[in-house]
Amino acid sequence: xxxxxxxxxxxxxxMSTVSRVMNAPESVRADKREKVEKAIRELRYYxxxxxxxLISKRTETLGVLIPDVSNPYVSEVIRGMxxxxxxxxxxLILCNTDxxxxxxINYLKVLKEKxxxxxxxxxxxxxxxFHKLFEEFNMPVVLASTQSIEYxxxxxxxxxxKAGYDAGMxxxxxxxxxxxxxSGPIEDPIAGYTRYSGFKKAMSEILPMETIxxxxxxxxxxxxxxxxxxxxxxxxxxxxxxxxxxxxxMALGAISYLHQIGISVPEEVSVLGFDNTKIAKMCIxxxxxxxxxxxxxxxxxxxxxxxxxxxxxxxxxRSYLDxxxxxRDSVKELSRKLYSNW
Amino acid sequence: xxxxxxxxxxxxxxMSTVSRVMNAPESVRADKREKVEKAIRELRYYxxxxxxxLISKRTETLGVLIPDVSNPYVSEVIRGMxxxxxxxxxxLILCNTDxxxxxxINYLKVLKEKxxxxxxxxxxxxxxxFHKLFEEFNMPVVLASTQSIEYxxxxxxxxxxKAGYDAGMxxxxxxxxxxxxxSGPIEDPIAGYTRYSGFKKAMSEILPMETIxxxxxxxxxxxxxxxxxxxxxxxxxxxxxxxxxxxxxMALGAISYLHQIGISVPEEVSVLGFDNTKIAKMCIxxxxxxxxxxxxxxxxxxxxxxxxxxxxxxxxxRSYLDxxxxxRDSVKELSRKLYSNW
DNA sequence: GTGAAAGCGCTAACAA
DNA sequence: TTGTTAGCGCTTTCAC
Numbered sequence: 001x002x003x004x005x006x007x008x009x010x011x012x013x014x015m016s017t018v019s020r021v022m023n024a025p026e027s028v029r030a031d032k033r034e035k036v037e038k039a040i041r042e043l044r045y046y047x048x049x050x051x052x053x054l055i056s057k058r059t060e061t062l063g064v065l066i067p068d069v070s071n072p073y074v075s076e077v078i079r080g081m082x083x084x085x086x087x088x089x090x091x092l093i094l095c096n097t098d099x100x101x102x103x104x105i106n107y108l109k110v111l112k113e114k115x116x117x118x119x120x121x122x123x124x125x126x127x128x129x130f131h132k133l134f135e136e137f138n139m140p141v142v143l144a145s146t147q148s149i150e151y152x153x154x155x156x157x158x159x160x161x162k163a164g165y166d167a168g169m170x171x172x173x174x175x176x177x178x179x180x181x182x183s184g185p186i187e188d189p190i191a192g193y194t195r196y197s198g199f200k201k202a203m204s205e206i207l208p209m210e211t212i213x214x215x216x217x218x219x220x221x222x223x224x225x226x227x228x229x230x231x232x233x234x235x236x237x238x239x240x241x242x243x244x245x246x247x248x249x250m251a252l253g254a255i256s257y258l259h260q261i262g263i264s265v266p267e268e269v270s271v272l273g274f275d276n277t278k279i280a281k282m283c284i285x286x287x288x289x290x291x292x293x294x295x296x297x298x299x300x301x302x303x304x305x306x307x308x309x310x311x312x313x314x315x316x317x318r319s320y321l322d323x324x325x326x327x328r329d330s331v332k333e334l335s336r337k338l339y340s341n342w
Numbered sequence: 343x344x345x346x347x348x349x350x351x352x353x354x355x356x357m358s359t360v361s362r363v364m365n366a367p368e369s370v371r372a373d374k375r376e377k378v379e380k381a382i383r384e385l386r387y388y389x390x391x392x393x394x395x396l397i398s399k400r401t402e403t404l405g406v407l408i409p410d411v412s413n414p415y416v417s418e419v420i421r422g423m424x425x426x427x428x429x430x431x432x433x434l435i436l437c438n439t440d441x442x443x444x445x446x447i448n449y450l451k452v453l454k455e456k457x458x459x460x461x462x463x464x465x466x467x468x469x470x471x472f473h474k475l476f477e478e479f480n481m482p483v484v485l486a487s488t489q490s491i492e493y494x495x496x497x498x499x500x501x502x503x504k505a506g507y508d509a510g511m512x513x514x515x516x517x518x519x520x521x522x523x524x525s526g527p528i529e530d531p532i533a534g535y536t537r538y539s540g541f542k543k544a545m546s547e548i549l550p551m552e553t554i555x556x557x558x559x560x561x562x563x564x565x566x567x568x569x570x571x572x573x574x575x576x577x578x579x580x581x582x583x584x585x586x587x588x589x590x591x592m593a594l595g596a597i598s599y600l601h602q603i604g605i606s607v608p609e610e611v612s613v614l615g616f617d618n619t620k621i622a623k624m625c626i627x628x629x630x631x632x633x634x635x636x637x638x639x640x641x642x643x644x645x646x647x648x649x650x651x652x653x654x655x656x657x658x659x660r661s662y663l664d665x666x667x668x669x670r671d672s673v674k675e676l677s678r679k680l681y682s683n684w
Numbered sequence: 685g686t687g688a689a690a691g692c693g694c695t696a697a698c699a700a
Numbered sequence: 701t702t703g704t705t706a707g708c709g710c711t712t713t714c715a716c
Contacts, residue, residue: 003709014687019711029685044478049455050392050401051709054692059392061435061456070421072414072620079412082438086445091452093403094436096424103428110433113391114403136386223624252624259626278414282565282594283625284601345693356703361695371701393693396708 002043011039022047053115060090062305063111063119067099072277073247073294074123077145080298081120088306090117099124108137118305120144125190126153140308144301145294146190147318154308156301156319160191163290163323164198167244167272169205170325175334176242176270177206180215182229182254184246191221195246195274215240219250226253234258241334242270248280248289255283255330266332276326285329293321344385353381364389395457402432404647405453405461409441414619415589415636416465419487422640423462430648432459441466450479460647462486467532468495482650486643487636488532489660496650498643501662502533505632506540509586509614511547512667517676518584518612519548522557524571524596526588533563537588537616557582561592568595576600583676584612590622590631597625597672608674618668627671635663 008015013032020028021036028036039045053059062085066074078094085092093116095107111119118140121130126148134141143155171179181199184192196216203212217233219225226245230253233240245251251273255265265271265285273280273289280287300319307314350357355374362370363378370378381387395401404427408416420436427434435458437449453461460482463472468490476483485497513521523541526534538558545554559575561567568587572595575582587593593615597607607613607627615622615631622629642661649656 001709004711005709015710016687016712017685020686023711027685032686046451046454048396048457048709049452050396050457051692052711053392054390054396054694054709055711057692059456068421069411069424070414070417070620072412072417075412075414075417078436079410079438082411082436086438091435091437091456093433094420094424095433096421096428109388110391112388114401114433115390115392249624256624256626278412279621279624282591282598282621284598343693346695347693357694358696358703359701362702365695369701374702390693393708394695396693396710397695399708 002045004045004047006043007036007039007045010043011035057115058117059115061093061114061116062090062302063093063095063107063116064122065095065097065104065107065119066122067124068096069094072249072279073275073292076277076294077122077298077301080295080300081144081302082298083295084299084302084306088302090302090306097124101129104130105133108133108139112137112139117309118142120301120305122146122301125188126151140305142301142305142308145292145297149189152317154304154314154317154319156297156304156321157190158292158297158323159320160194161198161201163274163292164195164244164246165202166198166323166325167195167274167290168199168202171242171244171270171272171331172202172206174242174270174331178215178237178239178241179203180217180233180237180240180243182226182233182243182245182250183216183218184221185218191246192218199244219246219253221247221250223249223253223256226250227257228253230254230257234261234263240269242272242331244272244274246274248273248275248277248287251287251289251330252279252283255285266330270331272331276324280326281328287326288328288331289326291324291326293323296321344387346387346389348385349378349381349387352385353377399457400459401457403435403456403458404432404644405435405437405449405458406464407437407439407446407449407461408464409466410438411436414591414621415617415634418619418636419464419640419643422637422642423486423644424640425637426641426644426648430644432644432648439466443471446472447475450475450481454479454481459651460484462643462647464488464643467530468493482647484643484647484650487639491531494659496646496656496659496661498639498646498661498663499532500634500639500665502536503540503543505616505634505665506537506586507544508540508665508667509537509616509632510541510544513584513586513612513614513673514544514548516584516612516673520557520579520581520583521545522559522575522579522582522585524568524575524585524587524592525558525560526563527560533588534560541586561588561595563589563592565591565595565598568592569599570595572596572599576603576605582611584614584673586614586616588616590615590617590619590629593629593631593672594621594625597627608672612673614673618666622668623670629668630670630673631668633666633668635665638663 097104123145147155183196217229219229273287276291439446465487489497525538559571561571615629618633
């Protein structure tokens, strides 16, 4: 292994001068600088980041805590993070927590030991327990695709309640008035309760509040959950003409159930998804869905963490990026509209 | 920041003793050990992995070079890698190369500087150029979901040629004899040419070799490629009853085209996919597909790299894991079989 | 503008 | 069993 010492020897200068050509080249006289640069090339010298980090207290490495990389939603967020990190000269250490507290604590410990500059906690509710943990480890944290209301932690996500509201209003505007929902777990304060209550707010424009819950089923965002929830919903409300589903994956499960019992989407029942993951445009029918800017969420989270590390002023503690409505083929416009002036 | 010195002081022993309780506890007398452990807990001391790595020449960190995390196939491989790494006490640094040589070189440089123990190069052909690069950087490498024939580099993948052959034979066995293929690029020696030639070999059992190519189109594994390739194939061979498609994503594109022109899958045309990514069981019809053990590929690649780092004997340089045929709903059995005794 | 030397936090001889 | 000391490879004063 070649070290700074070898470079110094070969180029006939001191270690400090070699260090200078790497960190402040303009402070070294041109002739020496060139000699050093030549030696670096010849010896294929690469400075040891461990030694450097030991002094600088910076590793240019970020830890990313995610539930599971193989989740299509998460993997797009990560992609945004990695691009942002790359553009800033940092790297990402990937940690799949599997929602397992023990595994998470273990990662936190290792990341601390490896001296990562900061951590991004992604896509899972941030509980009081976690907050205590992070306090203990005392590392800069940014939340991506999640947030904390009780604690002052920087975060980046969409406005899920508004998204739920917009979803409901979209279906209403399309002429539906027998509208169901397959929500995430109501105990999930990030993507569950928020979208649920936004949807209910929209529904309250056409329905008495008390009756809305009869049109809502729940599931944990997975395909199978969507299938089962749709089954329950349909048995309860066979007149339903449109369903808002809180994730694309569940939406596919719901469509699968409808398809199985011979109900066509969107001709007989419309389905509105959530996320706009890649699958949404590959299935039949192509999914109309609430689009999250996953890449941007990841990217912004990293930029925010970087700003935090450089103790720059944060423009806002909790950032909310815009969602969109991506219109494709799974929602049908009903001709007989309830409010035709909309 | 608390260091080993602080722990030594508080527990009234020397730094070496503290070091020992962390690395060889049994070599320290119980009473002192307990004192040290208590101090560690009280001070919330975490050893600095940079300092340790500087000495041990090990960082317990691996670099992973992948084209793109947000690719569903890749993200499953990564998941296997990460679990394996975690079980071995290592971490993964994620590097999206985007098939961009410059970006890859940059990553290699940084990974070298950060003293990662080794690198896993994933899912892209390993060219002579890359080999030269890796030689220059002189870091242990394992290939995952790809391989090198010319160079002696450990690798883990499936036997793509056999998989292509099995795919063809499967369709023949299902009674088809007007069988098309949508292949990956023939210049891709990993997943393109291999599956293509395996398929041709199978077809040669029912067709003269010269005519087979008239039934094959090409695409770069993406949805849109599948759509376009299916269009070309269908125009050329409207009598086709089954198509083997070299990726699930392309298969979905192919199905989309067929659906659009009113041809139902599998009633009129059967489609056999490749990979068995998560989407395969979420679409309609659910995809019958050649299943790759993505998780296992990732896992095994990491274990292999670890063995390499510990200079253990590798049981085999190039590992080939088994593929499977996952039967779902997109392939129909034709009653009028060509070889009814099969 | 350049070099010598101290030190980042840790481990590993070597003594004791 | 334990402590002292010399580094690991680098940056950073501080003189010159």
